Each structure stands twice: as structure tokens, then as C-alpha cells.
Amino acid sequence: MSEDRRLDVLRAIVEDYVATREPVGSRALVERHALGVSPATIRNDMAALEESGYIAQPHTSAGRVPTDKGYRLFVDRLTTVKPMSVPERRAIGAFLEEAQDLDDVVDRAVRLIAQLTQQVAVVQYPSLRRSALRHVELVPVGARHLLVVLITDTGRVEQRTIELGADLDEVVVGQLRARLNVSAAGRRLSELPVALAELADAFGPSDAALVEAVVGVVEETLAQESEERVVLAGTAYLARGGAVDFAGSIGPVLEALEEQVVLLRLLSEMAEDNASVAVRIGRETQHEGLLETSFITSGYGDENGTSVARVGSIGPLRMDYPGTMSAVRAVARYLTRILAG
Structure with missing residues (x-):
């Protein structure tokens, strides 16, 4: 039998089985589809498809149903994905x-x-691991608590609060926020370690604890697996x-x-x-x-x-x-x- 006709018969069997939930017989194919061949030819085609493992007979005297192999061939031969209206x-x-x-x-x-x-x-x-940073916001929420907000380019928002050992200097927090966005915004996880490592050099020793805590929470959040x-x-x-x-x-x-x-x-x-x-x-x-x-x-x-x-x-x-x-x-x-x- 021809390859094209075999595919036409298989396509008809898949479509009918999906629509009716019933095994498909040769008579149904003749009645529902203009395949252009005799019922005897269709029966021969179905026998060949069954022998090749594309369709199967669930029980005696029943029609045929597609197998995994048959569905795979049907999907692979779809020329286009049906457009939505x-x-x-x-x-x-x-x-x-x-x-x-x-x-x-x-x-x-x-x-x-x-x-x-x-x-x-x-x-x-x-995934945070496949996203890039769009913006980092630092919000003081008390004398020694800082809210770190990470916004990715996919619109995902992650928030973490860190506690520091000394009172926050809002001027330093503002400077850190600005430099952090310049260094890290737009970068993916794989690019962040170098950018964040250089950030500490822009601040004095008295601000090291703050910078280290913020950088640590950014890296930890973006590297986590649980997201x-x-x-x-x-x-x-x-x-x-x-x-x-x-x-x-x-x-x-x-x-x-x-x-x-x-x-x-x-x-x-x-x-x-x-x-x-x-x-x-x-x-x-x-x-x-x-x-x-x-x-x-x-x-x-x-x-x-x-x-x-x-x-x-x-x-x-x-x-x-x-x-x-x-x-x-x-x-x-x-x-x-x-x-x-």
C-alpha cells in the first residue's frame, strides 16, 4: 500500500477514536471519510498498520485503536498546528x-x-536561575532590619528581610541600592558573582557588614533550588x-x-x-x-x-x-x- 494512503487511514482512525471513544472499524472509515478506495483496500491497510504496530485490536470482533507508536506518527506528520480563531x-x-x-x-x-x-x-x-534581575530595592523596616526586594525580568518578585548588628545609615543604604542596580540589574545568575564581588570595593570598612549581608541574600535567593x-x-x-x-x-x-x-x-x-x-x-x-x-x-x-x-x-x-x-x-x-x- 502507498505511504500516503496508510497515513490517511491512520489519521482517520485517530480522529474517529478521539471523537467517539470507540474502536474504529473499516465500515466506519468508509462512511465517515472520503478515502477514495474500497472497503477491502481499507481493511488491508488496517491490517498492515496493525502489523507495523501503529494500531491494535483491544479485543476480538472490535475495531482498532491507535497505539503510542500510532499517535507518535500522527503527531509527527502534522504539517501545521491548528490556528486558533x-x-x-x-x-x-x-x-x-x-x-x-x-x-x-x-x-x-x-x-x-x-x-x-x-x-x-x-x-x-x-525559574530564577534562568531569569535576569530587573531591579533591586532596599527598604529599611526598622533601625536594624532591611527588606531586600528582587524583581526579575519575568515579573517575579522575591522578598527577604535581613537583621544587622548595627543601626542602618539610610544614606549608605541609598548608595548601596544605586550601585547594586548598576552592577547587577540585567544580569543572569551566572554573571552575578563577579559583579557583586566588585561591589564591596566601593564602600568603606564600616559598611562591609551591610554590603556583605545584602550581597549574600541576593546570591542566596537567586541560587536556591526550591523556587x-x-x-x-x-x-x-x-x-x-x-x-x-x-x-x-x-x-x-x-x-x-x-x-x-x-x-x-x-x-x-x-x-x-x-x-x-x-x-x-x-x-x-x-x-x-x-x-x-x-x-x-x-x-x-x-x-x-x-x-x-x-x-x-x-x-x-x-x-x-x-x-x-x-x-x-x-x-x-x-x-x-x-x-x-
């Missing part, structure tokens, strides 16, 4: 642009993806599919989603893909609890266009891949626009 794009933009701060942006984005895809949504917070986190929404959508979407219990899937280290690992691995939208199907997730799911992600960036985190959607293998890819990519692009604005 103009009203959809306007609605996404308006909803996200109403956000008040980064936490609100993330919360709105995760709820939006869940609503658009009717699946679990995942939004990763911008890596993700936000989820829409887990109830998985339960609605029930036994239709998952051969076993949905419990292992939900347990896997609760393990942030699992999701962060996947997000990190998918960030290495060159495609604007990355897809992991079934066993490609390399986690026992996610074998019956697919994970679609796209990166969003800072004002320099660098990807600093990812957004995504997790659903059953039987998902609307073009629609999910479109929704995830659209939200990622709007997040980039908002954070860079």
Missing part, C-alpha cells in the same frame, strides 16, 4: 492581560489552558473519562501529577526539544503512572525572547492533539508577550 485569541489576550502580578498571570494561564483543552493544565513558574515549582488545574477532567480513557485505575495518574519532581523533570527534558511545541506520548514520559497519558508543552520567555519556563497540558492518549497543541502554544505566546511588556 480570532475571537479565541482575543479572549485569551484579554483574560491574561487583566492579571495584576505574576502569581495572577500564572493562575489565569493554568485555568485558561484547562478550560481550553478540558484536560489537566500545567504552568511552570519562571522551581509548577501549578496544576483541571485534574477533575481526567476523572470524567474514567474507565474509557484508562485501562486501570486513574489513581496512579493522579499520584504522578502530585509529584512535582516528576513534572519538573519532564518539563526540563521537553525544554531541550527544538520544536515550538513538544509532545511526549505514553511510554515516552518514562513514568509508570503516566503511561496512559500524553504531555504537550511549549516554552514562554522573557523580554529577550529566551524561554524561562513552560506551560502544558496532560490528558489521555486519546486526546485532540492538534487542538491541544494550538491552545498550549497560544497561551505560551501570550505569556511571553505579557511578561516582556
